[in-house]
Amino acid sequence: MAVAITTAASAEARARPGRRRLRALLRRPTFVVSALIVLWWVGAAATWRLFGLNPYVNTGHINLAPGWHQLLGTDSLGRSVFARTLAGADTALLVGAFGCLLATVLGSALGVIAGYFRGWVDTAFMRLFDVLVVLPPLIFLIVVVEAFGASVPALIVIIGVVFAPGIARIIRAAVLAEMGKKYVTTAKVQGESAARIMARELVPNVLPTIVIQATLSLAAAILMTATLSFLGLGAQPPSPDWGLVINENRVYLESAWWSVVFPAVAVGSLVVATQLVADNLKEVWS
Amino acid sequence: MSVLSDQAAALAPGRRPGLWSGRRSRVLTLLGRRLIQIPVVLFVVSILTFWLIELVPGDPGRNALGQYATPAQVRAWDVSNGLTGPITGRYLHWLSDFVSGNWGTSFVYQVPSRPLVFGHLVNTLFLGLFAFVLLVPLALVLGSIQAYREGGRTDRGITIALMSLSSVPEFVIGVLLLVVFAVGLNLVPVESGAFATGDFAQRLQVTTLPAVTLAVAYLAVLARMVRTGTAGALTAQFHRTAVLKGLRPAQIVRRHVARNALIPTLQLVGIYLGTLLGGSAVVETLFNYPGLGALLVVAAERKDPVLLTDGVMITGVIALLALLLTDIGLILMDPRIRFEAGES
Numbered sequence: 001m002a003v004a005i006t007t008a009a010s011a012e013a014r015a016r017p018g019r020r021r022l023r024a025l026l027r028r029p030t031f032v033v034s035a036l037i038v039l040w041w042v043g044a045a046a047t048w049r050l051f052g053l054n055p056y057v058n059t060g061h062i063n064l065a066p067g068w069h070q071l072l073g074t075d076s077l078g079r080s081v082f083a084r085t086l087a088g089a090d091t092a093l094l095v096g097a098f099g100c101l102l103a104t105v106l107g108s109a110l111g112v113i114a115g116y117f118r119g120w121v122d123t124a125f126m127r128l129f130d131v132l133v134v135l136p137p138l139i140f141l142i143v144v145v146e147a148f149g150a151s152v153p154a155l156i157v158i159i160g161v162v163f164a165p166g167i168a169r170i171i172r173a174a175v176l177a178e179m180g181k182k183y184v185t186t187a188k189v190q191g192e193s194a195a196r197i198m199a200r201e202l203v204p205n206v207l208p209t210i211v212i213q214a215t216l217s218l219a220a221a222i223l224m225t226a227t228l229s230f231l232g233l234g235a236q237p238p239s240p241d242w243g244l245v246i247n248e249n250r251v252y253l254e255s256a257w258w259s260v261v262f263p264a265v266a267v268g269s270l271v272v273a274t275q276l277v278a279d280n281l282k283e284v285w286s
Numbered sequence: 287m288s289v290l291s292d293q294a295a296a297l298a299p300g301r302r303p304g305l306w307s308g309r310r311s312r313v314l315t316l317l318g319r320r321l322i323q324i325p326v327v328l329f330v331v332s333i334l335t336f337w338l339i340e341l342v343p344g345d346p347g348r349n350a351l352g353q354y355a356t357p358a359q360v361r362a363w364d365v366s367n368g369l370t371g372p373i374t375g376r377y378l379h380w381l382s383d384f385v386s387g388n389w390g391t392s393f394v395y396q397v398p399s400r401p402l403v404f405g406h407l408v409n410t411l412f413l414g415l416f417a418f419v420l421l422v423p424l425a426l427v428l429g430s431i432q433a434y435r436e437g438g439r440t441d442r443g444i445t446i447a448l449m450s451l452s453s454v455p456e457f458v459i460g461v462l463l464l465v466v467f468a469v470g471l472n473l474v475p476v477e478s479g480a481f482a483t484g485d486f487a488q489r490l491q492v493t494t495l496p497a498v499t500l501a502v503a504y505l506a507v508l509a510r511m512v513r514t515g516t517a518g519a520l521t522a523q524f525h526r527t528a529v530l531k532g533l534r535p536a537q538i539v540r541r542h543v544a545r546n547a548l549i550p551t552l553q554l555v556g557i558y559l560g561t562l563l564g565g566s567a568v569v570e571t572l573f574n575y576p577g578l579g580a581l582l583v584v585a586a587e588r589k590d591p592v593l594l595t596d597g598v599m600i601t602g603v604i605a606l607l608a609l610l611l612t613d614i615g616l617i618l619m620d621p622r623i624r625f626e627a628g629e630s
Contacts, residue, residue: 030446138567139582139601143594146586147338223455227568230457231583246457250572253461254469261465264458275453 024284031280037273041266045089053083055240063256075245075259076252084240085262091229091241092267095152096222099159103221104214107164111171112198112206115179125168137162138227145233155234159221167213174206208285215278219271226267242267313617320613324606331602332384332595336377339591384599394590403578403596407604410570410577414562416493417500422555425505429512430547436517444509452506460499460572467495496573500566504558511554515547522546549616556612559605 025031058078059070066073072081114122141162148154178184187197203210228234230243237248242263249259351363364370383390389400428448432441451459467473474495519525519542528538567579574580578597585593 139579139598142567142582142586143335143338143598146589146594219453223453226455227457230455230568231571232587233583243455243457246461247571250461250464253464257465257469260461264461268454268458271455272450272453275449279449 021284025280028280028284030276034273034276034280037269038277041089041270041273042093044086045093048083048086048090053080053086055079055084055087056238063252063259065256066258072262073256073258075249076256081259081262084245085242085266087240088242088245088263088266089270091152091235091239092222092225092243092270095155095159095225095234096218098156099225100163100214100218100221102156102160103163103167103217104210106160107167107213108171108203108206108210110164111168112175112202114168115172115175116194116198116202122172128165138224141224141228142231142233145228150228150234150236155225155228159224162224163217163221167210167217170213171206171209174209175202178202178205212278212282212285215274215281219274219278222267222274223271226271313614316613316617317610320606320610324610327606328599328602332381332599333377335595335598336380337373339594340373380595384596389596390592392585392590392593394584394588394593399592399596402593403581403600406576406578406581407600409575410566410579412489413493413496413500413566413570413575413577414559416490416497417504417562418555420497421501421504421508424501425508425551426512426547428505429509429551430516432509432513433516433520433547436513436520441513448506448509451502452504454502456499456503456568457572459502460495460569463495463499464573492573493575496566496569496575499569499572500562504562507558508551508554511551512547515549515551516543519543519546552612552615556609556615559608559612 056079059074059080060078061070061074062078063076064070064074064078066081070080070082072085075081075084110125114125141158144158144162145155148158183201184197187201192201225234226241226243228243229239229241230247232244232247235241235244237244245263246260246267249256249263253260351360355363387400389398389403391397392399392402395402428444432444435441468475474491525538525542528542533541566577567583569575570577570580571583578601582594582597582601584590585597
């Protein structure tokens with residue numbers, strides 16, 4: 001991300017509070033622990049294949065309790081709960097992360113444009129959002145997923161579109177606050193084009209807000225993905241997706257609690273950790 | 287969150303005192319404006335829903351009749367169920383049927399859609415009400431404890447605990463509650479399926495775990511609103527005046543603190559009453575509770591456009607009514623609030 005700074009001196013002045021904030025973050029135990037949890041799941045999603053884990057194969061023992069041979073037990077089809085829980089990070093992070101990225105890019109662009117131009121662009125956008133707010137987001141998602149299908153690319157686009165208005169609203173408010181400042185007026189007087197002011201002046205200045213919103217939406221997007229697959233509207237069997245696994249195995253809750261509880265703890269820890277990372281970023285930055 | 291900050295901004299410029307005689311007329315004005323606004327919003331929602339469901343791949347006639355039906359039979363079924371012709375005509379036809387209460391038959395359940403939707407809606411409202419009865423007092427207590435200890439260790443501790451709790455997915459909390467209370471302690475059945483047949487006591491018993499799960503999900507936000515409202519009231523000029531005037535603590539809380547703390551809380555309750563319907567889809571599915579959310583999930587999974595459209599429309603109506611009731615409550619509670627044109 002190219003930050004528009006005219007002189008090296010001001011770049012130096014900017015970098016220093018950045019480093020100070022990083023140190024402040026690292027001193028917070030909740031931030032360190034939750035960042036480590038997020039990294040653990042990212043690592044699991046990226047590397048579980050390298051360790052020869054197979055989430056699909058029958059180990060020969062059905063509903064085996066957690067123990068020495070199978071660390072977290074086996075499910076009703078004899079598959080290793082350990083392998084499935086690690087592999088489940090894959091779909092959650094794939095859809096969550098890329099959906100959130102799309103939502104952030106789309107939402108920031110809309111927010112900056114609405115905040116810069118005001119007028120009818122702004123009004124039209126806000127009225128449209130008012131209509132979307134009426135429907136509970138999950139109900140809206142159910143209808144959209146039914147219409148466009150539940151493949152991974154479709155889910156990414158859907159998550160992106162559903163989360164974009166919320167981000168846009170916040171970025172718009174941040175841009176409105178920036179618009180009153182002198183540097184924007186200066187840039188306008190200098191005759192810079194609207195696109196250039198938005199990209200080189202406004203975006204760098206609302207970047208902290210964008211990053212915080214992106215992290216917050218990441219938590220929400222992972223949660224939404226897991227929820228959709230829990231409802232049977234996302235990943236399909238035999239995928240080890242956490243939400244799907246919890247739904248499939250909840251009938252075995254009384255005979256094999258481990259096949260439900262471990263994926264539940266996994267998705268819970270990832271969402272909570274992401275949320276706490278976002279909260280810490282927000283507190284340190286403001 | 288942004289909705290709230292917008293409304294908080296609307297609260298900020300206090301109206302001059304002595305001008306709040308026309309409370310009733312303002313309620314009437316609001317009702318009049320919403321009487322126009324609500325049908326417009328519902329109209330847009332209905333177009334959106336109808337168009338989206340139209341995109342659904344699949345063949346409802348084939349689904350309903352099974353694989354042994356001849357193409358001619360499927361075609362006849364499509365015609366008799368109004369599934370042929372241009373979409374605008376079908377939309378208008380559906381709209382007039384919907385408005386006149388003729389909602390058609392659910393493809394999946396093979397029963398009229400209207401009693402089905404309303405029956406499940408009543409169950410969901412029962413669940414939501416139960417959750418709110420648990421939620422609101424608890425949030426008030428926690429939030430005011432935090433406000434009176436603002437910045438202290440208790441305050442931070444409760445905030446972190448609630449934030450973590452609220453970001454745990456509902457189905458995870460539900461599963462853990464099931465493991466402890468249904469599997470471990472055997473206090474309640476694993477499934478709420480008995481809801482439909484049992485008497486009131488039994489209904490209450492099977493609804494407890496779903497209601498607790500729902501309540502946990504909303505506790506953090508609500509407690510935070512109570513905390514913000516109370517903390518704001520405690521630092522305000524009028525609070526200092528009330529203390530200096532020598533009012534008893536109970537009077538201060540009742541007449542000055544509680545009212546101000548409840549305003550943001552009530553706004554949130556209204557917004558969440560709407561989302562509660564969506565949020566309960568997860569909880570209802572997990573506990574096999576026969577509510578509207580679970581019904582919509584089934585309708586989506588098994589491709590039932592009739593049930594889905596009707597259910598979504600009713601959800602929209604309920605969400606809008608909840609917002610309207612909240613706004614009326616706000617006007618009655620806070621004379622400063624006016625709903626200007628363009629603000630919704």
